[in-house]
Amino acid sequence: MxxxxxxxxxxxxxxxxxxxxxxxxxxxxRIDPGFMGRALTGLQHGVVVVSGxxxxxxxxxxxVELLQGQGLTVFTNRTGSNFTRGVAAALLGDVDWRGRLxxxxxxxxxxxAHAVHFVQLVPPTHCLLLNVLRDQLDRFGEIDKTTxxxxxxxxxxxxxxxxxxxxxxxxxxxxxxxxxxxxxFGLDESLRSTFPSDDxxxxxxSVAPPSSLPADVVLESVDGNSASFLIDGTASxxxxxxxxxxxxxxxxxxxxxxxxVLGVDARPAALLESLAAVEPAFGxxxxxxxDGNPLELVLVKNPSGFRLGLKSFDPxxxxxxxxxxxxxxxxxxxxxxxxxxxxxxAAAGVDMVSGVRAYxxxxxxxxxxxxxxxxxxxxTAALASFIRAAQGRPKRIFCTYTAMLGIRRxxxxxxxxxxxx
Amino acid sequence: MMSKGTxxxxxxxxxxxxxxxxxxxxxxxxxxxxxxxxxxxxxEHNADGEFxxxxxxxxxxxxxxxxxxxIQQDLQLIAPxxxxxxxxxxxxxxxxxLYQLFGNYFKTHDGTVIPGIxxxxxxxxxxxxxxxxxxxxxxxxxGDVHGYENHSGQTFLGPGLRPLAVVSKxxxxxxKENHEGARHLNIVASYLHGSLLPKNPxxxxxxxxxxxxxxxxxxxxxxxxxSLAELARQHAGSRPR
Numbered sequence: 001m002x003x004x005x006x007x008x009x010x011x012x013x014x015x016x017x018x019x020x021x022x023x024x025x026x027x028x029x030r031i032d033p034g035f036m037g038r039a040l041t042g043l044q045h046g047v048v049v050v051s052g053x054x055x056x057x058x059x060x061x062x063x064v065e066l067l068q069g070q071g072l073t074v075f076t077n078r079t080g081s082n083f084t085r086g087v088a089a090a091l092l093g094d095v096d097w098r099g100r101l102x103x104x105x106x107x108x109x110x111x112x113a114h115a116v117h118f119v120q121l122v123p124p125t126h127c128l129l130l131n132v133l134r135d136q137l138d139r140f141g142e143i144d145k146t147t148x149x150x151x152x153x154x155x156x157x158x159x160x161x162x163x164x165x166x167x168x169x170x171x172x173x174x175x176x177x178x179x180x181x182x183x184x185f186g187l188d189e190s191l192r193s194t195f196p197s198d199d200x201x202x203x204x205x206s207v208a209p210p211s212s213l214p215a216d217v218v219l220e221s222v223d224g225n226s227a228s229f230l231i232d233g234t235a236s237x238x239x240x241x242x243x244x245x246x247x248x249x250x251x252x253x254x255x256x257x258x259x260x261v262l263g264v265d266a267r268p269a270a271l272l273e274s275l276a277a278v279e280p281a282f283g284x285x286x287x288x289x290x291d292g293n294p295l296e297l298v299l300v301k302n303p304s305g306f307r308l309g310l311k312s313f314d315p316x317x318x319x320x321x322x323x324x325x326x327x328x329x330x331x332x333x334x335x336x337x338x339x340x341x342x343x344x345x346a347a348a349g350v351d352m353v354s355g356v357r358a359y360x361x362x363x364x365x366x367x368x369x370x371x372x373x374x375x376x377x378x379x380t381a382a383l384a385s386f387i388r389a390a391q392g393r394p395k396r397i398f399c400t401y402t403a404m405l406g407i408r409r410x411x412x413x414x415x416x417x418x419x420x421x
Numbered sequence: 422m423m424s425k426g427t428x429x430x431x432x433x434x435x436x437x438x439x440x441x442x443x444x445x446x447x448x449x450x451x452x453x454x455x456x457x458x459x460x461x462x463x464x465e466h467n468a469d470g471e472f473x474x475x476x477x478x479x480x481x482x483x484x485x486x487x488x489x490x491x492i493q494q495d496l497q498l499i500a501p502x503x504x505x506x507x508x509x510x511x512x513x514x515x516x517x518x519l520y521q522l523f524g525n526y527f528k529t530h531d532g533t534v535i536p537g538i539x540x541x542x543x544x545x546x547x548x549x550x551x552x553x554x555x556x557x558x559x560x561x562x563x564g565d566v567h568g569y570e571n572h573s574g575q576t577f578l579g580p581g582l583r584p585l586a587v588v589s590k591x592x593x594x595x596x597k598e599n600h601e602g603a604r605h606l607n608i609v610a611s612y613l614h615g616s617l618l619p620k621n622p623x624x625x626x627x628x629x630x631x632x633x634x635x636x637x638x639x640x641x642x643x644x645x646x647x648s649l650a651e652l653a654r655q656h657a658g659s660r661p662r
Contacts, residue, residue, distance in 0.1 A: 338445025
């Protein structure tokens with residue numbers, strides 16, 4: 001109990017200083033390793049872990065809002081602080097002084113490696129495994145290693161494991177699950193070429209043969225922001241506020257998880273209504289207003305994400321900036337930029353290239369014959385001159401994680417940027 | 422402008438051996454050929470496929486352990502042909518996983534010996550530690566070489582084989598010596614991704630010059646602006662390991 005008070009005090013102090021969302025979590029983990037397990041055990045609907053290489057933050061947000069729409073009180077780690085200590089920090093804000101959590105269910109986004117650590121402490125009742133795409137190879141070495149990490153999450157899951165049947169690495173995890181039930185989400189045949197698996201990124205453009213696995217929710221078709229889902233054999237069309245085809249596929253994942261948690265209590269019409277209302281997570285297709293025109297932030301961190309981002313947003317009539325950093329959280333290796341096709345930007349060109357590795361990006365565009373108007377490694381200066389030069393036009397910024405944090409900070413000085421805490 | 426000729430670039434096993442941006446090397450060779458006034462064709466060789474007859478330059482990349490198992494048998498089938506082409510002066514760029522397999526053997530951590538194809542006199546031992554990070558190495562032929570390594574194999578060159586470069590930042594072939602990559606005939610072999618060629622245009626032009634000269638007798642370079650590559654090299658060199 002003392003640890004809860006100490007943790008809460010550190011949390012209050014670090015918030016006064018205006019930063020360090022994970023520090024109090026680190027402190028409480030150190031002085032009371034059992035804190036998280038005690039707080040999360042005994043929730044009526046259990047603990048959901050969401051992991052995978054792409055789309056964790058937005059998918060977690062969707063699952064949370066779908067369950068809230070069904071009247072559940074949901075605990076989650078909203079800040080995108082997806083290490084174990086981030087969960088502990090978020091818990092400190094929500095537990096009472098005895099360390100009890102007033103929630104029906106916890107829905108937690110966890111980084112692939114930290115999830116393995118977390119499930120040792122708190123075996124989840126459900127897990128949702130999204131995909132294994134080449135990302136952070138500088139941390140994990142190989143994507144097959146990432147698959148093994150996700151399999152360890154599934155192995156510790158006591159109730160149901162929800163898997164992406166279209167990703168061969170994720171689908172293969174089913175054969176390793178012994179104790180839990182397995183449910184899938186999937187894509188209609190017509191959409192499968194839009195979401196290449198990692199093996200289809202380069203080389204012969206063959207897509208793996210269609211899956212014969214049954215899926216609880218199938219994304220049938222996408223037209224702009226309008227999507228059709230096949231749920232339990234019934235097709236429903238939804239107009240979404242989320243942008244990006246990858247987010248719309250992950251909506252099928254979130255629907256499957258919500259239906260799995262709620263079972264026969266799930267009310268389909270209310271689920272779809274909640275889904276339609278979900279706003280993008282910060283920096284993930286988030287739309288701001290600058291000089292009376294929309295400015296979109298699109299987080300890109302690996303080749304598949306960047307490809308789908310380029311596919312989702314039409315460059316026509318829009319000013320484009322790309323900001324590439326190589327800090328630890330972004331990944332230090334620039335090789336991934338060469339696995340992205342940039343030809344869709346060839347007609348409109350790119351107005352500004354920035355970030356620590358701006359010249360790597362500019363060089364990449366040069367080899368794709370994409371015209372670049374300006375390069376500036378100083379992101380603050382680059383953003384100001386981009387906004388000035390693109391006055392009167394809608395704007396879009398593709399940025400890596402740490403570049404996105406800096407750009408949001410700069411933008412908050414000139415426009416309304418939602419604070420995420 | 423009239424094309425000065427056509428070069429056929431062969432990518433080895435693009436599906437299995439292309440883990441991290443190795444495509445960038447092929448793209449750079451193709452575009453620089455165009456900028457130098459030549460045409461480029463990109464060909465592929467996949468496991469169980471027919472090896473194309475008309476090839477001027479060979480590029481091979483890195484794969485995961487699972488990818489290396491898939492191609493193993495096919496690589497042994499085409500090995501005599503690759504050895505003959507190498508001896509005949511065929512320029513080759515061989516990166517990471519295929520670099521290891523172009524050697525004599527790869528001995529995994531548990532003692533299993535995977536035979537290589539002996540194009541390069543080197544051997545590789547599976548290690549427990551993964552060597553990951555930015556690399557800067559210096560070469561008499563190509564100046565500073567910039568790239569990014571990510572491997573657990575420890576590679577040792579035979580007595581007759583020169584390293585591509587001497588490492589000043591990073592590990593390179595192994596954690597004991599300061600050697601990175603290998604140079605033999607017209608082959609450039611390396612652990613470095615990045616991709617390697619975009620930030621090292623001198624290596625790209627070396628391979629192109631060999632390919633064009635071998636086919637047409639002489640290479641007439643065009644005027645290529647490498648100022649962006651130079652700036653990218655400067656920034657890469659200043660980054661942490």
